[in-house]
Structures are given as C-alpha cells and as structure tokens.
Amino acid sequence: MTPPIFQLCSQAVAVTALLGAGADLRLYSFGEAPEGVAKPYAVWQLINGEPENYLAGRPDADGVTLQVDVYGTTGASVRQVRDAIRDAIELRAHVTRWGGEGRDPTTKNYRASFDVDWIVLR
Template sequence: MYPPIFRAVASAPAATAVLGASPVRFYPFGEAPQDVAHPYAVWRVISGSPENYLAGRPDIDGFGLQVDVYGPDANSVVDAARAVRDAVELRAHVTRWGGQDRDPDTRNYHISFDVDWLTPR
C-alpha cells in the first residue's frame, strides 16, 4: 500500500549526489523542512488502486505519483529531476512531463513529472 519510490531514490548514487545522502532531500508532499537545502524534491500519491481479479486477492497495487523538484536555479533543478527520473525509471514508468516554472514568492525554479508504479504485495 506504499510505493517504494523513496527507497529507489535514496539508493541511487546519482540522486544522492544531487539531493544529498544524509538525509536525502526527497520528501513526501508537505514534509520538506522549512529551511531545507536546495535542490530538493517531494512526491505524492495522486491516484492508486489494487489490481483486482475475479479469482483471488490482488497481488499488485498500482500508484500514480507526482514528483516535484525545486531549486535556486534552472540547472540544479534539471540535474535533480534527471537524477530522480533515472532512479525510478527502471522500476516504474514516467507518464507525464509537467510544467517548468518559477515560484513568484520564493523565486525557486520548479519541474514536475508523474510516475506510474506497480508494487507487488
């Protein structure tokens, strides 16, 4: 009932090189500390359901996840987004490249993408 996206990112050397290793700056949505170092990324479940069958219990849960990467400049955000993408892409499928923008208040750059993840039970 919980996708292993954090484990995938935290165990990828390229991702921890960009997002730090102790701790890795990859948080569930709403859990990033107030003064977190940059760049950092957050993720959240935007949809999900078990793979239901007529003859038995589901053996896989499917999740739609959104990943958002933030940082002080475009290059650091692109590098962090690539590292997170590469960490999850062999285990899940990127299904949407989201927008790139800049927050008018914090002036942080931002990139978003979605991932579909099937998690065996």
C-alpha cells in the same frame, strides 16, 4: 501501496550526490518538505491509484500514480535532480507526464514536475 521511490533514489549515486544520502536524503513524501530545507530538494505524492482485482483471491499489487516536484535555486539544478530521479526509478516505473517548469514569484525558487506510474507489489 507505497512505492519504493525513496529506497531506489537513496541507492542511486547521482541522486545522493545532489540530494544527500541516507536519512538526510532530501526527498519527501506527501508533497511537503520541512521548512527551511536546503535546496535542491524533491517531494512526491500519490495523485491516483487503482488496486488490482482478481476473481479468485486477494490482489497482490496496486497501480499508483505519483507526482514528483523538484525545487531549487536554479533551473539547471532542478533539471539535474529531475533527470537523476528519472534515471533512478525508470527501470521499475514509467514516467507518464513531463509537467511544467516554472519559478515561484514570491520565493524565486525554480520547480520542475513529472508524473510516474508504478505497479507496487503488496
């Protein structure tokens, strides 16, 4: 039930231009990034899910909701990454919520958030 967000973003030129390419793509799961990572970067995490259920046989898909958060040193860079990720995944998933934008008072990093619903084939 792991959605292919990393695979789709790693194939999107607009995303890799902003977040790096290949194994260096700054898109991290479980909502956490390594300490000291270059900015901008994005994290994603599962926040909800529901397996498909059938009367006959094992289900072949799961529905999941992801939260994606983008962090950076400027509001413009965060919005640019957010939009690039949206464009990379929205033919395979549905953005269901535009979350808040804000700035951390301690680190001064900017943040933008959005949720995505995805049907993941098993």
